[in-house]
Amino acid sequence: MKYLMLVCTDPDLAPGAAEGAPDVEDWVSEMDGKGIRLIGDRIRPGSDSTTVRVRNREVLLTDGPYAETKDLIAGFDVLECADLDEAIEVASRHPMSWAGVIELRPFWDYTQD
Amino acid sequence: MSDGSTSEFIAAIYADGWSRIVATMIRFTGGDWDLAEECAQDAFAQALRTWPDGGVPRQPLAWLTTAARNRAVDRMRRASTEAAKLREWAAMEREQPPPYTSDGEIPDERLELMFTCCHPALNLDAQVALTLRALAGLSTAEIARAFLVPERTMGQRLFRAKQKVAHAVIPFRVPPAHLLPDRLPAVLHVLYLLYNEGYSDQQHKVRLSAEAIRLARVLAALMPDEPEAHGMLALLLLHDARRPSRADAAGEVVTLDAQDRTQWDRSEIAEGTEILERALRMRRAGPFQIQAAIAACHATAPSTAETDWPQIVGLYQQLARVAPSPIVELNHAVALAMTQGPEVALDMVEGLAGDGRLDGYYLLHATRADLLNRCGRTTEANDSLRTAIALAPTDAERRLLTRRLSAG
Numbered sequence: 001m002k003y004l005m006l007v008c009t010d011p012d013l014a015p016g017a018a019e020g021a022p023d024v025e026d027w028v029s030e031m032d033g034k035g036i037r038l039i040g041d042r043i044r045p046g047s048d049s050t051t052v053r054v055r056n057r058e059v060l061l062t063d064g065p066y067a068e069t070k071d072l073i074a075g076f077d078v079l080e081c082a083d084l085d086e087a088i089e090v091a092s093r094h095p096m097s098w099a100g101v102i103e104l105r106p107f108w109d110y111t112q113d
Numbered sequence: 114m115s116d117g118s119t120s121e122f123i124a125a126i127y128a129d130g131w132s133r134i135v136a137t138m139i140r141f142t143g144g145d146w147d148l149a150e151e152c153a154q155d156a157f158a159q160a161l162r163t164w165p166d167g168g169v170p171r172q173p174l175a176w177l178t179t180a181a182r183n184r185a186v187d188r189m190r191r192a193s194t195e196a197a198k199l200r201e202w203a204a205m206e207r208e209q210p211p212p213y214t215s216d217g218e219i220p221d222e223r224l225e226l227m228f229t230c231c232h233p234a235l236n237l238d239a240q241v242a243l244t245l246r247a248l249a250g251l252s253t254a255e256i257a258r259a260f261l262v263p264e265r266t267m268g269q270r271l272f273r274a275k276q277k278v279a280h281a282v283i284p285f286r287v288p289p290a291h292l293l294p295d296r297l298p299a300v301l302h303v304l305y306l307l308y309n310e311g312y313s314d315q316q317h318k319v320r321l322s323a324e325a326i327r328l329a330r331v332l333a334a335l336m337p338d339e340p341e342a343h344g345m346l347a348l349l350l351l352h353d354a355r356r357p358s359r360a361d362a363a364g365e366v367v368t369l370d371a372q373d374r375t376q377w378d379r380s381e382i383a384e385g386t387e388i389l390e391r392a393l394r395m396r397r398a399g400p401f402q403i404q405a406a407i408a409a410c411h412a413t414a415p416s417t418a419e420t421d422w423p424q425i426v427g428l429y430q431q432l433a434r435v436a437p438s439p440i441v442e443l444n445h446a447v448a449l450a451m452t453q454g455p456e457v458a459l460d461m462v463e464g465l466a467g468d469g470r471l472d473g474y475y476l477l478h479a480t481r482a483d484l485l486n487r488c489g490r491t492t493e494a495n496d497s498l499r500t501a502i503a504l505a506p507t508d509a510e511r512r513l514l515t516r517r518l519s520a521g
Contacts, residue, residue: 001282082282082284083282083283083284084232084234084281084282084283084284085283085284085288085292088234104281106280106281106282109280
């Protein structure tokens with residue numbers, strides 16, 4: 001099962017809350033080695049993003065992210081896991097689940113519906 | 114067997130058999146909860162149709178599970194011609210498996226079912242609803258009635274919960290040992306919540322308590338080495354023992370000190386105490402065992418005055434260490450008033466009131482009022498009582514507090 005792991009910052013994080021968080025390089029090499037992390041990267045903040053819409057065949061662009069909350073997305077990874085429990089365990093070992101928030105979104109499984 | 118006694122027999126099997134069959138069918142269908150429930154329902158309907166004339170089979174659970182499985186195979190075969198989802202199933206050209214011949218063959222996966230229903234990736238309302246549907250076998254309409262929401266709302270809640278289980282791939286299993294300390298409390302929490310939800314005078318809710326006790330028994334039996342599972346069962350039994358005396362003939366709330374203790378259920382107290390002692394011997398005390406120990410102190414005391422208050426104070430201190438919460442502190446203060454007098458307890462309650470976390474909790478104000486009264490500060494006590502009355506959750510509680518107001 002594939003999960004999109006959205007890596008987000010947490011502006012309300014208490015100072016020192018992420019103390020003792022694991023190292024991201026260790027996480028990447030371990031998860032790559034196990035074949036769990038398929039792809040992933042850090043992305044630029046919302047101030048560098050561009051929103052695209054086509055309305056009446058016209059391409060409309062907006063400077064900035066679609067919704068304000070999206071400003072919090074700092075990166076993403078695609079995980080291949082046996083089930084949600086494994087994905088939760090993988091996410092909880094990523095330093096940004098200590099210093100921020102991680103959201104796990106399952107991929108759409110076309111064999112289900 | 115007469116028609117009447119056959120349907121009674123089927124109802125008795127339903128109580129324990131429903132969740133066994135649903136769990137087996139969830140496994141068999143590869144996680145299709147709706148199909149699993151429908152087939153279990155069909156199997157019981159078939160039993161109600163055929164058993165009164167044809168007789169009750171010697172291995173009823175095996176019969177029902179086989180019926181449910183045959184139904185599932187039929188449905189999947191039929192559906193596989195239409196739905197792409199089941200192409201794989203069709204490709205396997207599964208033969209109808211041989212029927213189960215003995216009840217002992219039916220796997221018991223109720224524990225898997227409990228942990229899946231109470232998975233922390235589901236919100237609490239969803240956990241409770243799934244538990245009542247899949248484990249307790251209540252219908253959507255019954256669950257909706259118990260939680261005072263429209264049936265449609267409850268139907269959607271159940272639908273969304275099952276969708277999430279399927280789409281996010283919440284595993285159907287008992288969590289491995291390293292996850293248990295995180296996951297068991299969620300299961301216990303749901304059972305406790307169910308019990309309390311049913312601890313009410315409203316008839317349609319009472320069944321929730323009975324189901325909570327029944328499921329706690331199943332959990333304790335399936336996790337014999339887990340002291341908190343036994344602690345939970347003990348706690349529920351000890352609470353339940355006091356149920357007959359907590360309201361008078363007119364339906365008014367009777368507080369613990371005024372309850373007629375001869376009405377308490379001695380057999381539930383004896384069973385609860387014995388289970389608790391066994392749990393405590395495992396030497397891994399947890400919040401539910403400690404709460405059960407407190408409940409046991411009350412349940413075995415001949416009167417309020419003869420209650421072992423020093424022991425209760427000690428237990429609340431222990432509880433505050435393992436599961437700190439302002440409500441625990443409030444109850445600690447109530448016990449402290451019995452050992453050290455109302456002034457000491459009042460200091461503690463004022464401290465609690467000062468930090469604001471329990472501002473909206475009527476028992477904080479009611480307790481404060483009681484302690485102020487015992488210190489002779491009646492005017493302040495009445496002010497606190499009025500706040501408590503405004504915040505009280507039920508009419509019965511409001512009437513109880515109002516009676517104290519006029520007395521004071």
